[in-house]
Amino acid sequence: MPYVTLIILLFVAVLHGKNSCLECHEGIEPIRANSSEMMKQIKALALKAGHEGNDCIVCHGGNPQEAAKEAAHSGTVAYFQTHEGPKEFYPAPGSSWINHNTCGMCHKEQVAVQMNSLMMSEQGKIQGALWGFGAKEGYNHNVGNYATKNPDDPHRRLGTKQYQAYMKQLTRMEPQAFPHEMTPLPPAPTAEAIEKDPSLAVYTYLRQECLRCHTGSKGRKKRGDYRGIGCASCHVPYSNEGIYEGGDQSISKEPGHMLVHAIQSSRKVKVKVHDTEYSGVPVETCSTCHNRGKRIGVSYQGLMETEYSATFDAEGHEKDIL
Incomplete structure (x- = not known):
């Protein structure tokens, strides 16, 4: 599309309250149904921000008045x-x-407690590994991916009173499993340090085998x-292929992308x-995280992890390994 034509289309889109992002991202799925309360609130916030119709900027930021990709995909509106x-x-x-600036606008409580979730801290698997390498912390689950602690005010904890x-x-009953504060995982040891104390190899x-699944990272780029x-991590669908x-049509077909541009959540959505x-x-x-280890995800699916050949398809050919 000629650059001048695109600028004219963007001007018309802004003038009539249309989503100028769709000049390039035509055909993309709405992140939620337009009739949903969530989408209504997003559209209302775009209007309040002075950019009626450009609901994409409420979550993604960027500059909807720019025609060039690099300029549109930079900064945020005033x-x-x-x-x-x-x-x-x-x-x-x-x-x-950064989700305190995005999801946290509406879901403040959920975003505020994310650092204390097991899916972020991974303190359970860390303690299990430390125990297997000499019980370095004893029974205490006090080492996590990041330093974090419980809020001083117990009423800020989520959940019902019950x-x-x-x-x-x-x-x-189990104070060792529910610490008030966690320290971050120590730095990786040097080869010399491991020679002196092999248990430091834990x-x-x-880092190499266990901690790729916390929600502060995007996971391994493999099928x-x-x-x-x-x-x-949970609310946007990805396929096994990551395509x-x-x-x-503007989104790359290279692996590493969401399956569709949509939020998955409750049975109503x-x-x-x-x-x-x-x-x-x-x-x-x-199952993108809950595999290996106790394999609870794949076991729930009725699948078996193995180092041998994958199971066979209906024609007797080996399936691709996940």
């Missing part, structure tokens, strides 16, 4: 510079490291392991992929 909202262009607005009372009881082992980061299969429609968070999403 309103969000001084109000809640994205502070830069965010390709992955669900990322744990749940909070239940957790207090568990903490009294910290290298954890079966593609997923989002932060909130998108986008939606209607936006519908996601459509080609001619298939589903709701909820499918177990395939869980």
